[in-house]
Ligand SMILES: [Fe+2]
Ligand SMILES: [Fe+2]
Ligand SMILES: [Fe+2]
């Protein structure tokens with residue numbers, strides 16, 4: 001394990017190159033052979049852009065220089081080939097991040113890399129889903145044993161909480177002193193909450209319901225987590241298809257709490 005700044009910068013620059021490579025390949029695939037999954041793949045590329053930004057901020061905090069050299073894009077002739085290479089890219093990224101988590105001693109950098117792995121693992125699941133749909137397999141839907149109203153009520157509570165979180169983080173990012181911490185600032189947190197809001201809102205729309213924004217529920221991160229854990233428990237009994245999404249959000253929330261609790265620039269210190 002290393003606290004050596006230069007060595008950490010070297011490892012994080014390998015991760016930046018991987019993210020850059022993924023961005024260029026995914027965008028190219030979304031625009032060409034994989035256009036039928038274009039919007040979804042572009043969303044994944046946007047996650048990779050945020051990862052690149054967090055890594056670059058961390059490298060600068062460690063007094064290094066982010067490596068933004070352009071990776072070569074390998075052309076893919078078919079959708080199948082593109083999805084196979086994207087699946088492989090996610091597997092390689094996950095393995096590399098895990099190696100770097102084991103090699104880097106700074107706790108904050110480890111937590112950030114772990115937060116990125118949460119996204120990469122979900123990307124892998126999504127790319128597998130695109131490939132399976134390509135082969136005509138069903139898209140993981142299960143029949144609900146509970147009423148639609150019950151499900152919609154639970155999801156609506158999450159929508160109301162997430163919406164308040166978006167507003168709260170946006171407000172502090174507009175008026176607050178920008179806290180400089182590794183990885184995420186309040187604007188990033190607001191963006192995370194917007195994504196959660198969007199994902200849960202989509203699930204409500206799948207039930208034929210439209211999310212409401214009026215009845216805001218203002219809670220702390222801890223109670224947001226409690227609500228998610230409650231909904232997860234319910235989903236594990238009767239809405240299994242929601243579990244991967246809920247797990248991704250719960251891990252995001254966990255990192256939000258960790259990174260808020262941290263006191264700024266502590267990287268590189270033993
Ligand atoms: Fe990434
Ligand atoms: Fe990814
Ligand atoms: Fe959230």
Ligand SMILES: [Fe+2]
Pocket residue numbers: 165193221224253256
């Ligand atoms: Fe949150």
